[in-house]
Amino acid sequence: MSSLKKLQDLLHEKYSIDPATLDPDASMLEQGIDSLALAEFLFDIEDRFGIEFPDARADVNSLSGLARLIDEIKAAQTA
């Protein structure tokens, strides 16, 4: 399963948000998920994927951007 699909599933599980209603390439902040909910979501992603987002990449706030970042971090972990 792709990281994007996992993120969409987590978003649905956590906030009951239907993936079809959220543009994965647009900022989640502009689609009704406020900064507090996003912070909580990022914390859960780190737990779920066993990763830690670097502070320097804190500007990433679209689902597809997060999926790419997760893949980058996991690739670095296994390298």
Added chain:
Amino acid sequence: MGGLANVIAVTGIGVISPHGDDHEAMFAALMRGESAIHELAGDSPNARPAPVATAAFDPAPWFTPLQLAGVDRVSQLAVAAAQKALTDANAENACDARRIGVYVGCGMGGCAAVETAYVFGLRNGRVPPLSVPASMPNAPAAHVAMRVKATGPVLTYSVACASSAVAIGEAAKAIRCGEVDMAIAGGSEAPIAPGSIRAWQAMQTLALFEPGNAASSCRPFAIERTGFALGEGAAFLILESSAHARARGARRYAELSGYGLSCDATHLTKPDATGQQAAIRNALAQAGLQPQDIGYCNAHGTATRIGDVVESEALGALWGKDIDRLRVSSTKSMHGHLIGAAGALEAAITVLALHRSQLPPNANCDNADPACRLNLVRNAGESAPGLGAAISSSFAFGGSNAVLVFQRT
């Protein structure tokens, strides 16, 4: 600032209580003498069971999962109870949002969020990022304000067990001085969390009970009393000036005519009859009433060994030979002690007692302590057709005492 010319109308009531979320049904259950207290098993083998009164509250009708991010139960309860009060008062859009104030009492804030932060932090060093906004004591007031779009003063009072009596009294003061036209005033508490329960147990304040008897474990003013049950919930009143209420044709449950404060300034936890008398005296003076004008006292009555005796002494000293004319009950015997929300829930019960001319009982007191010489409401279902005025007392750790006087409209 005197009495009757400045009375404040109570035009709405909202509760999320151990007896449910309908204030009329809650009052009916109290009148039947029904206890909502039950046993909660210890969180681990080395923890004792505790007597608690929980609110059967489902946040789903009030919040989407997204809206629940960083919202502790204490704020969830507050939003629901405040919204119910506003609806009960038919007060949505009844007033300029800038002229609405929110006054909330809360003793322990989001204590479950604090405990979760510790557990996560100790387990793996990672603390949920919303632990601070979830646990801050003014979160309930902020969430209420956001929900109802109240943009006037939004204040939190943390005065332990007197928190929400103070919130209601300060709200009335703000209306009287013209700062706001309408106030959403009350309190919220959600202290049923493992660390909190253990802390109250360590303080030796929770009632002891045999297995199966938790419901009757809290016995205010009884000779065999051993303490209280920890309760959770929220209660809010809608307050406005009588003129404002009349102008919009609002139903008035009762009038809040007096608010008295004092501090014992003697001991952090040991109550003091002199300090309590001062608060009662101040409240009666503001209402322009004498002790014998008061027909009912919803007592603080925590069922602790010393607290009930001191409160009885305070009432006895003020009422003197008229003490038997004052009917007294501690409804904590049935709904538990809601700490920061206790004053608001008991104020709501006192208002309903006046409105319905009925006195809720002091449950579980078959053997009254001779040191507590009070005319207790012993039986369920007592009516009080002549009841014209009542007080609700809240006496806090820290020595702060708050008393509210309500009168029939």
